[in-house]
Amino acid sequence: MSKVILDVPDISCEHCERAITRALRGERGVASVRVDIPAKKVYLEYDPAELTLEKVRSVLDDEGYPVRASQPA
Numbered sequence: 001m002s003k004v005i006l007d008v009p010d011i012s013c014e015h016c017e018r019a020i021t022r023a024l025r026g027e028r029g030v031a032s033v034r035v036d037i038p039a040k041k042v043y044l045e046y047d048p049a050e051l052t053l054e055k056v057r058s059v060l061d062d063e064g065y066p067v068r069a070s071q072p073a
C-alpha cells in the first residue's frame, strides 16, 4: 500500500471534502482518503498495483481540484 499527501490549493470547505472523497473512493485501489480542509491537503492510501498517481491527479483534475504537488507520506 502506498501513502501520499496531495497539495490541493482549491480545497476550501466541506463541499470540497465530500466531492474529493466521493471521487477518490470510486476508484479501484483506493484504501483510504482523508481531507484536511484548513491545510488544503488530501491524505491518500492506495494500492499501486491498481492505481497510479497520474490517475489520481486526473480524477481530481476532472473534479475541479488540480493537484499542485504530492509527496510520499
Ligand SMILES: [Cu+2]
Residues within 6 Å of the ligand: 011, 012, 013, 014, 015, 016, 017
Ligand atoms: Cu468547498
